[in-house]
Amino acid sequence: MYRLFLALRYLWARPISWVSMVGIWLSVMAFITTISIMSGFLKETRRIIRGTTADIVLTPRHDGVSRSKLSLPSFHEIQSALNDVPGVKGVTPRLVRPALIRVGDSVAPQILGMGQFAENQYVTVIGLDPALERGVTDFDEYLAEQGEYGQAVDSVTQPFWLKKVPAKYVNDDLPVALPGEGAMHFFGLNKGDVVTLVTLPDTLDQDNVKPLTQRFLIGGSVRTGHYQFDMRSLYVPIEAARKFAETKNEATELCVTSAVSDGPGLDATANAVRAKLGESGLSVFTETWVERNRNLLSAVENERSILGFILFFFVAVMSFNVFATLTILVSDKTKDIGILNTLGATPGGVLGIFLGGGLLMSTMAAALGALSGVLLSLNINHVNDGIEKAFGVRIFRADVYTFDRIPIELTPQFVAIAFFGTVVFALLCALLPAVRAARMDPVQALRHE
Amino acid sequence: MSELVLEATGLTKSYVMGGRALDVLRGVDLTIQAGESLAIVGSSGAGKSTLLHLLGLLDRPTTGKVLFRGADVGSLSRTARSRLRQKHIGFVFQFYHLIPELNALENVLLPLMMKHSITSWFGAKAKERERGRALLRTLGLSEREGHRPSQLSGGERQRVAIGRALIGDPDVVLCDEPTGNLDEATSREISDLLFQLKQDSGKTFVFVTHDLDLARRADRVVRLVHGRVETFAPAS
Numbered sequence: 001m002y003r004l005f006l007a008l009r010y011l012w013a014r015p016i017s018w019v020s021m022v023g024i025w026l027s028v029m030a031f032i033t034t035i036s037i038m039s040g041f042l043k044e045t046r047r048i049i050r051g052t053t054a055d056i057v058l059t060p061r062h063d064g065v066s067r068s069k070l071s072l073p074s075f076h077e078i079q080s081a082l083n084d085v086p087g088v089k090g091v092t093p094r095l096v097r098p099a100l101i102r103v104g105d106s107v108a109p110q111i112l113g114m115g116q117f118a119e120n121q122y123v124t125v126i127g128l129d130p131a132l133e134r135g136v137t138d139f140d141e142y143l144a145e146q147g148e149y150g151q152a153v154d155s156v157t158q159p160f161w162l163k164k165v166p167a168k169y170v171n172d173d174l175p176v177a178l179p180g181e182g183a184m185h186f187f188g189l190n191k192g193d194v195v196t197l198v199t200l201p202d203t204l205d206q207d208n209v210k211p212l213t214q215r216f217l218i219g220g221s222v223r224t225g226h227y228q229f230d231m232r233s234l235y236v237p238i239e240a241a242r243k244f245a246e247t248k249n250e251a252t253e254l255c256v257t258s259a260v261s262d263g264p265g266l267d268a269t270a271n272a273v274r275a276k277l278g279e280s281g282l283s284v285f286t287e288t289w290v291e292r293n294r295n296l297l298s299a300v301e302n303e304r305s306i307l308g309f310i311l312f313f314f315v316a317v318m319s320f321n322v323f324a325t326l327t328i329l330v331s332d333k334t335k336d337i338g339i340l341n342t343l344g345a346t347p348g349g350v351l352g353i354f355l356g357g358g359l360l361m362s363t364m365a366a367a368l369g370a371l372s373g374v375l376l377s378l379n380i381n382h383v384n385d386g387i388e389k390a391f392g393v394r395i396f397r398a399d400v401y402t403f404d405r406i407p408i409e410l411t412p413q414f415v416a417i418a419f420f421g422t423v424v425f426a427l428l429c430a431l432l433p434a435v436r437a438a439r440m441d442p443v444q445a446l447r448h449e
Numbered sequence: 450m451s452e453l454v455l456e457a458t459g460l461t462k463s464y465v466m467g468g469r470a471l472d473v474l475r476g477v478d479l480t481i482q483a484g485e486s487l488a489i490v491g492s493s494g495a496g497k498s499t500l501l502h503l504l505g506l507l508d509r510p511t512t513g514k515v516l517f518r519g520a521d522v523g524s525l526s527r528t529a530r531s532r533l534r535q536k537h538i539g540f541v542f543q544f545y546h547l548i549p550e551l552n553a554l555e556n557v558l559l560p561l562m563m564k565h566s567i568t569s570w571f572g573a574k575a576k577e578r579e580r581g582r583a584l585l586r587t588l589g590l591s592e593r594e595g596h597r598p599s600q601l602s603g604g605e606r607q608r609v610a611i612g613r614a615l616i617g618d619p620d621v622v623l624c625d626e627p628t629g630n631l632d633e634a635t636s637r638e639i640s641d642l643l644f645q646l647k648q649d650s651g652k653t654f655v656f657v658t659h660d661l662d663l664a665r666r667a668d669r670v671v672r673l674v675h676g677r678v679e680t681f682a683p684a685s
Contacts, residue, residue, distance in 0.1 A: 001570035002562035009550040339546045342507060343560050343613070344535020346528045442507045446546070 002345070003352035004360075010329055011357050017329075020321035021365040024422060027318040028369025029376060031311040032410075032418050036377040038304035039414075040407030045300050048226035050262070053289040054092075054137060054255030056270050058277075061285045073282045075250050081280040087259045087269030090136035093251030095127035095241040099199040101234070103187050123183060123234045125197060127241025130159055136257045139235075142222045143178075147404070149185035153178060153220030160237045162219045166192045169217060175240035177216035180230030184221040193218045197234075202247050214244035227404070254284075266290070315418075319426040322358050326433035330354060337437055338445030351438035358430020359423070366422040370415050380406050453519065454621055454653050455481040455504050460513035461676075462499050473499045475676035476513070483620070486647055486654040488664035490681060491673035497657040498625055500673065504655065505538055505623045506530040518620075535563055539614030541643075543626035545606040547598040553609045554594040557581045560617040584612045588642070604635035608642065615646065621653040628660050636660060 011017040060072050072078070075093045082088045101123045133139040143156050154163040160176040177197075179189060189195065195218060198211050222235055236244070238251070258269035270288045277284050290297065330337075337350055345353075376383065381396075384406060388394045396406045460477040463470050473496040481487055481504075491497050502508040503515055506522055514521050517537070522530060539560075547556045558581045562570060570577075585594050588608040598606055607627065614622050627643060628636035640663045647654045656663060664670050672681035 001565045001567050002559060004567060005562060006548075006550075009548075013550050335546065336548055339548065341531065342505065342534065342540040342542075342546075344531050344538075344563055344617075346531040348528065349531075349563070443502050446507075446542075 003349060003356045006340075006353050007356035007360055010333065010353075011360060014325070014329065017325050017357075017361055020318075020325045021361050021368075023318040023321050024315070024362060024365035024426065025369040025372070027311070027315045028366050028418055028422050029373040031308075031315050032370060032373025032415060033376045033380065034307055034311055035304065035414060035418075036373075036408050036410045037380065037406060038300075038307055039409035039411070042297070042300045042304055043409045044407035046262075046297065048224065048229070049293045049296065050289055052224045052226050052229045053292055054253075055258040055261045055266060055289055056256035056273055057287050057289070057292060058091075058254040058256060058273075058284045059252070059287070061283045071249050072251055072254060072284065075254060077280075078254055078277070078282060078284065081276055081282060082256065082273060085269070085272045085276045087265070087272060089257040089259055090132075091257075092129065092132040092136045092255045093238060094253050094255055095238050095245070095247070095249065096252045097125045097127070097199055097241060097245050099123055099125045099197040099234075099244075101183075101187065102196045102198070103189065104194065104196065122232065123179075123197070124232050125177075125199070125241055125244070126233055126235050127238035128235060129238050130157075137255055138224075139222075142224050143220075145223045145225070146221065147181050147223050150181045150221045150223050151184065151191050159235075160219060160240075162192065162217055164192065165217065169194060172215070174215050174217045175237060175243075176219035178220055178222045178235040179218065180233040181221045181223040182227060182231035183234060184218075186231060189218050191218055191220055195234075197244065199245055202245070202249070212244060212246055214240070216240070225404075262290070315422055316425060319362065319422060319429050322361055322426045323429035323432065325361070326354055326358055326430050327436075329357065330433045330437045333437075334440065334445050334448040337440050338442050338448065341440075341442035341445065347438040350440070351434050354434035354437045355427065355430050358427055358434065362423045362426030362430075366419045366426075369422070370419045373418070374410060374415060377408050377410050380408060452483045453480050454483045454517070455479075455655075456514075456516040456519070457500075457504065458514045458516070460500070460503060460510045460515070462496070462503065462508070463511045472676055474503075474510070477673075477676070477678050479504075479671065479678055481621070481653060481655060483653055484651050485669060486644070486656070486667040488656045488658055488667035488670045489673060489678075490658060490661070490664050490670060493659075495673040496676050497673055501623050501625050501655065501657045505540060506534050535560065535617065537620045539617065539619040539622040541607070541610050541614045541622065541624040541627045543629040545598070545603075545610045545630075547606055547609055547613075549598050552595050552597055553590055553601065553605075553612075554578070554581050554585060556598070556609050557584060557612040557616050560613060564617070581612075581616060584616055585609075588612050602635075603631050604638060607631065607635075607639050611639075611642065611646070615650070615652075619652065621655065622647075624654065624656045624658075626658055626660075627656065628658065628663055636663070640666065 058072065058078065079091045082091055100121045102121070128139065130139065140156060143153055143159050146152050153159045155161055159178060162176055174194065177195065194215050196213055196215050198213050201210070201212055216236060222233070224230055256273060258266050260266050260269065266288050270286055274286045277286065340350060384394070384396050457477050457479040460474050461472065462474040463472045477500060489497050489500065499508070503510050506515070509523065514523055516522070517533060522533065525533070548559065551559065558577060561577045565573060582591070582594060585591055588611060590605060590608055593601060593605055601609065624643065628639050631639060643654065644666055656667060658664055670681045672679045
C-alpha cells in the first residue's frame with residue numbers, strides 16, 4: 001500500500017512531474033491524431049482510386065507491338081473467355097481519350113494559343129456503356145451522388161439523355177456528356193450547355209495532323225469524390241467516343257469486376273484472369289487497381305510510416321522525461337529512502353515506489369493523451385473549421401488534397417498500441433532510477449545531506 | 450533469567466577512507482535483555498551510531514555477529530533483514546527523519562501501511578487510523594495530526610518520530626541521540642516520555658546519547674572507547 005501512497009504524494013508535490021506528464025500527454029495525442037489522419041488519407045485514397053478504377057483493368061499489351069497498332073482483342077471474345085473464371089463478376093469496355101475542351105459550340109483559334117494555360121483545358125474523355133457498367137462498376141453511384149457544384153442527370157437509368165434540349169440544338173442530335181463535378185464548376189458549365197472537344201486521330205503522320213472535333217451537350221454531372229479526377233473527367237456514351245475519336249478500337253481498356261475487390265482475394269482473381277486469357281491466346285496486359293496505382297498508394301503509406309516513426313521518437317523523448325523526473329526524485333529523496341529502510345521497506349518495496357511513480361505518470365498521461373487524441377481525431381474537421389473562423393487560416397485545403405474533408409481512420413487497436421507502448425516505454429525509462437533507489441545503502445542514504 | 454533480544458559478539462567495523470583503513474569498532478561484545486533500557490555513551494566518532502546501525506540490521510559488520518533472539522542475522526538477505534526490522538525494530542533519530550510530504554498521522558501510520566496490501570489497507574484503514582490517532586493522543590499531539598513536519602516544533606516532530614517507531618509494536622526501540630537536537634526543557638520532556646513509554650510498554654530501549662541525564666535513567670549504561678565497550682556508571 002505504502003508504495004502507491006508515497007509515489008502519489010511524491011509526484012503530486014513536484015511540478016516537474018506534471019510537466020513530464022503534459023509532455024507525454026501531448027505527444028501521445030499528436031501520435032494518435034497524426035496516424036489517424038494519415039490512415040484516413042490512405043483509406044480515402046484507396047477508396048477513391050478503387051472507385052475510379054475497376055478492380056482489374058485489361059489494356060493492350062505493349063511488348064513487341066508498335067504503339068500505333070496497340071489494340072485489345074474483341075470485347076466479346078474476352079467476355080466469353082472470362083465468363084467461368086472464379087471470382088469474376090463482370091466485364092465492361094471503356095474507351096478513354098485525352099481531349100481539349102472549349103465551352104461553346106465552336107473551336108476558337110485561341111485554344112492553340114493558350115500556351116502554359118493549355119493544360120487547364122485538358123480533359124479525359126471516358127466512353128462507357130451505362131447498361132454494361134451497371135452492377136459491374138460504381139458508375140450508377142457517381143450519378144446519384146451530387147455535391148455542392150453538381151447537377152443531377154435527368155435519368156439515372158439513361159444518363160446520356162437530356163429532357164430539355166435547348167431549342168438552338170434540337171435539330172443537331174448532339175451526344176450527351178457528363179463532366180465530373182469539379183470540371184462542371186471549373187468550366188462554369190450548366191445542364192444544356194454545349195462544349196466542343198478536340199482530340200487527335202489514332203495515327204498521325206507528317207502530312208496528316210488533322211484534329212478531330214465533336215460538340216457535346218452537357219446532361220448533368222458525375223461525382224466520384226476524387227477531387228482531381230472529377231476536375232478532369234468527362235463521361236460520354238462509348239459509341240459517341242468511338243465516333244469522336246474516329247477509332248476502330250472497340251475499347252482502350254476493359255474493366256473486370258472481382259467478387260473480392262482488395263487483398264489476396266483480388267490477387268487470386270487477377271491471376272486466374274491472366275491464366276485464362278493466356279490459355280485462350282488472348283494477349284492482354286492485366287493489372288489490379290492496386291498494381292495500377294502502386295506508386296501513389298506506396299507514397300501515402302510511406303508518408304504514414306515516416307510520420308509514425310518520427311512521432312514514435314517524439315513519444316520516446318517525452319517518455320525520457322520520466323527518467324529525468326525520477327532521477328531527480330531519487331536524488332531528492334535519498335534521505336527518505338534511508339528512513340523507509342529503517343521502517344522495514346524492502347529493496348523491492350523501494351523499487352515499487354519509484355517504478356509505481358513512473359507507472360502512475362505514464363498511465364495517467366498516456367490515458368489523457370489517448371482520450372484527447374481520439375477526441376481530436378473525431379472532431380478534426382470541426383477544429384479545422386474553428387481555426388479558419390477564428391484566425392482565417394485553413395489548415396486543410398481540399399484543392400490541395402483530393403478530399404473535401406480531412407479523412408480519419410481511427411482503430412481501437414492503434415489507440416491501444418499507442419497507450420500500452422507509451423506506458424511500457426516509460427516504465428523502462430523509470431527502471432534505472434528505481435533500481436538505483438532500491439540498491440541504495442540504507443546507512444549512506446540516512447547520512448545523505 | 451530474561452531473554453536476550455540482541456547480542457553482539459566480536460563486532461568490528463572498518464571503513465576505508467582516503468586510502469586508509471579506519472577501524473570504528475574493534476571487537477564489541479554486548480548483550481541486550483528483553484525489557485531493559487540500555488544507554489550507549491561515548492565521545493563523538495566513538496562508533497555509537499555505527500553500533501546502533503549494526504544492532505538495527507541496517508549495516509553488516511566487517512567481522513563478528515549480531516544475533517536477534519539468538520539467531521544469527523548475518524546470513525540473511527537484505528529483504529529478510531528488512532522484514533525483521535519492520536516487525537521487531539523501531540528507530541528514533543536525532544533529526545527526526547520524518548517524511549516531509551506526509552502529515553503527522555500519515556508519518557505515524559507509515560509502518561502500518563507497509564504491513565498491508567492495497568486491498569487489506571482499505572479494509573483496515575479506519576481501525577489503523579484510530580490506532581494512530583490514539584497513539585498521537587498519548588504523545589500529546591491530538592491537535593497536530595493533520596500538520597506537516599514543517600509546521601511542527603522540534604519536540605513535536607520528535608514525538609511524531611517516537612509514535613512512528615512504536616506504532617508497529619516492535620520488540621526493540623533504537624534511539625540515536627533522541628534529545629540531541631532539542632533544547633534542555635524539550636529534551637527533558639522527550640526523556641520523560643520515552644521512559645514513560647518504556648515503563649508502560651515493557652519494550653527494550655537502546656539509547657545512543659551524549660545526554661548523561663538521559664543515560665542515568667537507563668537500567669544500564671555502557672561506554673564506547675576506542676571502538677570497544679566498557680561498563681560505565683555516570684556520576685549522579
